[in-house]
Amino acid sequence: MGDIIDRAGDTAASGLLERFSSLHDWRRQVADLYAAIRAMPGEEGWEHWRSVRDRLFREHPQSPLSTTRRAQFRGIDCFAYDPALRFTVATVPARERETIRVEAGKDGTMTLLPFALTDGLAQPLGKELTLYWIESYGGGVFLPFGDATNGRESFAGGRYLLDTIKSADLGSDGAGRLILDFNFAYYPSCAYSEAWVCPLSPPENRLPGAIRAGERDAIR
Structure with a gap:
């Protein structure tokens, strides 16, 4: 019986090693990707x-796609690159914005603390966006948004521009203004599988027009 328990323990330990090593590799590759982009x-x-x-x-084994979908995968569909949707914006303190708490599956409740507003998107896009700080170990900046393409040309739950916990960050200019390029807008993992639980874009971050840039519906 002791041998069986030991072998079971070895199997479990090996599974954890494989799982977290692959997640570590995924995170590293994404971090390297955004560093190169900047x-x-x-x-x-x-x-x-x-x-x-x-x-x-x-x-990658950490792909949000199922094994079956990976075998059929030809590429993530995106709108054509539009240089007019790349902005460099200042930020100002967020006022009259409520803290958001969302259920995050096995990770429990996620707290999104509004801490800044963009200053420079109202004229071209019709509205400023709220930046949130994800209150968890280490924390991170989070910028989800919605627009008129949601549910028609893009994921109904909105898209992400920044998620610095996952290294999704295009940086800033020499004056500290954020680079926000909507061509890099991407879907949360829950758009691909119900196995994932993701915070969706809050109503206050829904832009009035259609942002035809970044990831869109239909995996080719």
Whole structure:
């Protein structure tokens, strides 16, 4: 019986090693991807972003796609690159914004603390966006948004621009203004599988117009 228990323990330990090593590798590759993008011109970086994400979705064990869907996968569909949807914006303190608490499955409740508003999107896009701080170990900046493409041309729950816990961050200019390029907008993992639980874009971050940039419906 002791031998059986030991072998069971070894199997469980091996499973944890494999699982978390692959997750570590996924996180590292995504961090390297965004570091490379920050050093590239906008459209060149976007082409690199698409290429690397397609490879990760197709090949990596941490892909949000099921094994069956990976076998059929030809690439993530995106709108054509639009340089007019790349912005450099200042930020101002967030006022009259409520803290948001969302259920995050096995991770429990996630707290999103509004701490800043963009300053520079109202004129071109019709509204400023709220930036949130994810209150968890280490924390991170989170910027989800919705727009008029949701549920028609893009995921109904909205898309993400920034999620610094996952290294999704295009950086800032020399004056500390954020680079927000909507061509890099991407779906949360829950758009691909019900196995994932993701915070969706809050109503206050829904833009009035259609943002035809970034990830869109239909995996090719």
